[in-house]
Amino acid sequence: MIRFDNVTKRYPDGTVAVDSLDLTAETGKITVFVGPSGCGKTTSLRMINRMIEPTQGSIWLDDRDTSTIATHELRRRIGYVIQHAGLFPHRTIVDNVATVPLLLGTDRKKARSDAMDLLERVGLDRGFAKRYPAQLSGGQQQRVGVARALAADPPVMLMDEPFSAVDPVVREQLQDEFLRLQDDLGKTIVFVTHDIDEAIKLGDRIAVLRVGGHLAQLATPADLLARPADAFVAGFVGRDRGYRALGFSEGHELPHHEEPTVRMGETAPAASEAAEWLLAVDGEAHPQGWINVEQTAGREVTEELLYRGGTLATQGGSLRAALDACLSSPSGRGVVVDENHRLLGSAQLDEVVQLIKSEPGPAGADGDTGTGTGTQGTSGATAAVLQKGPA
Template sequence: MIKFESVVKKYPDGTVAVNGLDLVAPSGKITVFVGPSGCGKTTSLRMINRMIEPTSGTIWLDDQDTGKVDASTLRRGIGYVIQHAGLFPHRTIVDNVATVPLLLGRDKKKARSQAIELMERVGLPASFAKRYPAQLSGGQQQRVGVARALAADPPVMLMDEPFSAVDPVVRAELQDEFLRLQSELGKTIIFVTHDIDEAVKLGDQVAVLKVGGTLAQLASPATLLTDPVDDFVAGFVGRDRGYRALGFESGQLDPDTEQTVKLGDDAAAVGRAARDGWSLAVDDARRPLGWVRAAALAEGKQVTPELLHRGGTLAPVSGSLRGALDAALSSPAGRGVLIDDNGALVGTVTASEVVQRIESQLAGRRNGSDG
């Protein structure tokens, strides 16, 4: 647990970066600091490992006052990941990752073999071990940065815009893997970003900070989207937030069973399976392949990969209503495909079925909270 107790940072020129921050970041959870530039989010993060010293107030790490320990010792026990990775250009990847264990005086050979394991854990091939940072792409460097921060297995990780210098596709990939990693490791994480979508995607709780260094709202991502506390937070969270909030709304959908076809089936079979002129093709493991338009298949012809329409997104049946709605809206057949954890077809839903489900769920909540 990390606890901020009326923490203030005031610079000699009079600028107040952080103004009386009170906040608890619970153990094993991701707490995201988000806000416009100048809101003191990075300053707050850097005060935790005393890269910046607070002017007043206390930051607790469990029951330890961080101001009362030696700064270097404190930092060796906290993972630290920054925007441009900050890898050491003169050291190989494996030695970069092993930095903190070596600082702590651990056995060199053991530290290196652990470093290689960690590299694989963050999705880097072990063959990168002897490369130098300059030989890696930005996304790969960032993975090394994460592995390096994890090397001494610290309970706490500080991450300062770690994914904002890479392109959107790689960023989404890194975010997904980061969440997967966190579900295995359960670290206490403070994550700084200026990107509200990233905050909402990654945070167990999100702290929205205002310029001048005050806390505007501390809440779960869903609450932030559905119930912003003031105009600033509403404005910062931005448009489409009603739709985005669906991303946190899961609900029992009742999918329709779908008659499916396989590659190689003939026009007659497609015609039999079709509803509203479309039928769904799956592979042997019942994983959806794409939609076939019955009318596009002449008498006697077979289903080939060229005939498949692949536009629709797939939604996990245990996932959010947002995913289901998107699957329905993007499907060429008008029916959204729901899949199970193995990627196999469960059934399909229409947009109106999803919307009905949403409405009844929200209505239930409104009445519940009124009553």
């Protein structure tokens, strides 16, 4: 547990970076500090390992006041990951990872073999061990940065915009792997980002800070979306709050109906014999895409004929995924699959909307205001935008 007790950071020129911050980051959870630049989120993070000393107040690590621990001792017990990884360019990857254990006096051989295991754990091949940081891509360097922070198995990790400098695809991979790793490790993590979507994806709890270092709201992602404390938080959390909040509503039994299918490689039926859109599946009932029967009648169903724009809703998954499956499907019917991605059937948009309406709280309320007029029209228009025909 990390506890900020009335912490203020005031610079000699009078600027207040953090103002009377009271906050607890719970053990084993990810607490995200988010806010616009100048909100003091990085300053707050750096006060935890005393890279910056508070002007006033104290920060507690479990039951110890951090100001009573020698800085280098404190820091060796806290993993630290920064935006550009900050690897040591003159050391091999394995020695970068082994840095803290070596500082703590672990014998070199053991430190290195542990470091090798960690490399695998963060998704890097052991073959990288003898290379130098400059030989790795940004994403790979960031993985090494995470491995280095984990090497001494610290109970606490501080992460300062660790995924901001990599491209969106790699960022998403790193985020997913980070969550998977955290499931195993259960570290107490404080994570700084300016990206509210990243905060919502990663955080167990989110602290929204406003310029001048005031805590505006501390809440779970679902609460933050549903009940922003004030206009600033609402504005910062941004658009689509109702829709995004559906992402936290999981475990529903989605209604679904049998959906006629055609197998890949088979001949598409004549237009008169089927609905306008027909779902194509592979030999194991995994949905592949939709075919437009009028255009494909009598032809063999091949990859080129498929409309792949539709998303899939997993049974028991979020209402957001279910709604999106309906909206993105050219037929207007959302494809529902089981955990193994096998087809269960399809759901109608209004059925999903009914399910959303039955939800208690603001998510349901938001759903209510958003529907009721022209569901068919919405579905059709979205389909037209999302789908691009083979022409």
